[in-house]
Amino acid sequence: MLAPEASTTLIARMGARARGAAGVLASAPDARRAEALRCAARALSKSSETILAANSIDVARGQDAGLSAAMLDRLRLDAARVKAIAAGVAAVADLVDPVGQVIDAATRPNGLELTRVRVPIGVIGIIYESRPNVTADAAALCVRAGNAVILRGGTEAIESNRAIHAALVDGLMQAGLPADAVQLVPTTDRAAVGAMLAADGLIDLIIPRGGKSLVARVQAEARVPVLAHLDGINHVFVHASADPEMARRIVLDAKMRRTGICGAMETLLIDRDFVDPAMLVEALQQAGCEVRGDPIEASIGEIVKPADPADWDTEYLDAICSVALVDGVDAALAHIARHGSGHTDAIVAADERVAEHFLARCDSAIVLWNASTQFADGAEFGLGAEIGIATGRLHARGPVALEGLTTYKWVGRGSGQVRG
Amino acid sequence: MLAPEASTTLIARMGARARGAAGVLASAPDARRAEALRCAARALSKSSETILAANSIDVARGQDAGLSAAMLDRLRLDAARVKAIAAGVAAVADLVDPVGQVIDAATRPNGLELTRVRVPIGVIGIIYESRPNVTADAAALCVRAGNAVILRGGTEAIESNRAIHAALVDGLMQAGLPADAVQLVPTTDRAAVGAMLAADGLIDLIIPRGGKSLVARVQAEARVPVLAHLDGINHVFVHASADPEMARRIVLDAKMRRTGICGAMETLLIDRDFVDPAMLVEALQQAGCEVRGDPIEASIGEIVKPADPADWDTEYLDAICSVALVDGVDAALAHIARHGSGHTDAIVAADERVAEHFLARCDSAIVLWNASTQFADGAEFGLGAEIGIATGRLHARGPVALEGLTTYKWVGRGSGQVRG
DSSP states (O other), rough: OOOOOHHHHHHHHHHHHHHHHHHHHHHHHHHHHHHHHHOOOOOOTTTTHHHHHHHHHHHHHHHHOOOOOOHHEEEEEEEEHHHHHHHHHHHHHSOOTTTHHHHHHEEEETTTTEEEEEEEEEEEEEEESOOTTTHHHHHHHHHTOOOOOEEEOOGGGHHHHHHHHHHHHHHHHHHHOGGEEEEEOOOOOOOHHHHHOOBTTSSEEEEESSSSHHHHHHHOOSSSOOOOOOOOOOEEOOOSOOHHHHHHHHHHHHSSTTSSSSTEEEEEEEESSSSSSSHHHHHHHHTEEEEOOOGGGGGGTTTSSEGGGGGGGGOOOSSSEEEESSSHHHHHHHHHHHHHHSSSEEOOOOOOHHHHHHHOOSSSSEEEEOOOOGOOOOTTTTTOOOOOOEEESSSOOOOEGGGEEEEEEEEOOOOOOEEO | OOOHHHHHHHHHOOOOHHHHHHHHHSOOHHHHHHHHHHHHHHHHHHTTHHHHHHHHHHHHHHHHHTOOHHHHHHHHHOOOHHHHHHHHHHHTTTTTTTTOEEEEEEEESSEEEEEEEEEOOEEEEEEEOSOHHHHHHHHHHHHHHEEEEEEEGGGGGGHHHHHHHHHHHHHHTTTTOGGGGGEEEOOOOTTTHHHHTTTTTTTSSEESSSSSSHHHHHHHOSSSBBBOOOOOOEEEOOOTTTTTHHHHHHHHHHHHHTTTTTTSSSEEEETSSSOOOHHHHHHHHHOOOOOEOOOGGTTTTTHHHHHHHHGOOOOOOSSSSEEEESSSHHHHHHHHHHOOOOSSEEEEEEEEEHHHHHHOOOOSSSEEEEEEEGSTTTTTTSSSSSEEEESSSSSSSSETTTTTGGEEEEEEEEEEEEEO
């Protein structure tokens, strides 16, 4: 294990090189950055065998180390997955370039022409776990938005990450961009993560990608700004005015389409005046979902087993759903304000006034009316690939794609104006 | 002095009340929030005598405590200053409401109507020093943008702040908005500042307003996101193509109009090929400015005394200027990248290509061509009053006014869409 000082020195050196590369990237023409990603995609395809060989070393080590089947699945690559990774990188090249976009412009009374222009953030640190595809996905989005990136993947994926990283660097260099624009922390030492979190001024933004304990550690320790997604405790509120069939379809999709994603519904709130609460619960149960409700909820034909108080604050990420009967939209909003995580919440209602009340009052990153919470996704929102879904309140909220990886500067063009 | 736990409990209680008030404020109609500020402005005018009496207690205590003349000046109010404070609050009422503005809208191929809408941030903490006017200025901007605010002013201004706060609360209540929307930390205990900085989840954003040591402490300790302005080490680069008379006017204004503001020029960079460097230096000296340059700069007719290496990293906030001769625009950009603080930097040039190169490559919050750095100001940018000038890279950069005190949420209106 490296001494903490060695990690600090390592990250400081990488940060300085990244800063230099960021300057080149920010002023490179859009076409050059896009070309680098297309070259990288081709390099990934070409090195598929090398990547798979490296990955098989990681997988073998992981098996020896007794990793769970789920972790091994996240770690394991095959030819199809490498192809998908390369296609993902190429797709990012096709996204619209945010850098240089004019957010607003005005000519001041004194003649000063003032514009606000999108620029890259600078140096972004990505801290992630066992999925090697993050190496390519995250790097592609950062580079497309003109940022240099420092990647720190999971120890268990280090060989795979090195092979993927080599292909990305190959692409950068083919396009005449600096290799330092995408750097992989070469050590699996945990102290390197601490050094990244402390690298205020060297790294402009940290994005953790992984499980709750990783994100919590990053949020607790970081001296660098963090863009993170913690929980997705999402609600669907079925109002009395909801069409029962629409409610059934949305509830089933929100919970059961994929139970392990952050946009999945975890709690179903049913208006006490809704015509058929039992139908919704039965539909979930028939789809293989365990349904839990508090004693009040036992009135739903006694088909719900009691919920523990902790259930209302639990992100199951599984075929489990908590259900509460509530007295109208304001009680639903109060439940969400108390137990929600500010990710995605939805109302099913025919009454437009009630729906608009919910959309205005529900203080989550994404609020939906008559649509499944599983739409919480950058691609579904038309943003292309996303780097994550942010549950904080500043800079970027909800799906974060290229625009969220930029900031802006003010550009003023004058003709000798002084304030006098 | 309160025990740290007592401070934590105090801030937790205030934070919970602020969260409740923020919900009411966010959903209050624009006219109600504006009306509250107009009522507050009238209440401030009406309580002018009470405020001045409270202020005279603070000033007397400050004199006894041996505060510097500069600190006493920042602390002292008179009838004209109270009038200006009230007028400032009324002016914020007239600003365009950012809440509810649609940033963008799209209908997805599946028919989901998606909009991104500006919403308040929530609960904002302001930590400031001896100027009592910040109590009113900061609260007005926060409330206008729909946020609740927790104010923690300087110990030396506590009586003045209480009197101003009472008038603000009076205005809120007259307009039917909750008093808890604007709360003043009742204790002068420094542990309360620590409790605010640690109040992750209770306070959404901390804005420090004051000197470098306050801002540095806030940035070092905060677990809550911070929007801050540290240094304004601003440069004016006079390119070889600059019109000498325009350069003279801009340099003089940038340095000498007001030397103590964060937008003041601190370092003058002169292109070695500029026709008359000595003229610029002499103009500054004749205006009463001390000019320092490194040994190379002694070539400017030997009218510059040597600079210490630390000079290039110094925010004088005084009639002192460092001057360096540089070899063209890229050398100027390199100097700024090394020594600048990312606040405001300007180029004076007739050559448009060189100027656009500078505007594109200079990585500061505000970059100007042929205009004085002293334009770095929210009002000059047409934003109305500003809460500060941010030198960080995320969320908001440069002058931060109402828009910077908001965030956004995604609102989707569907007709039963599921991802399936």
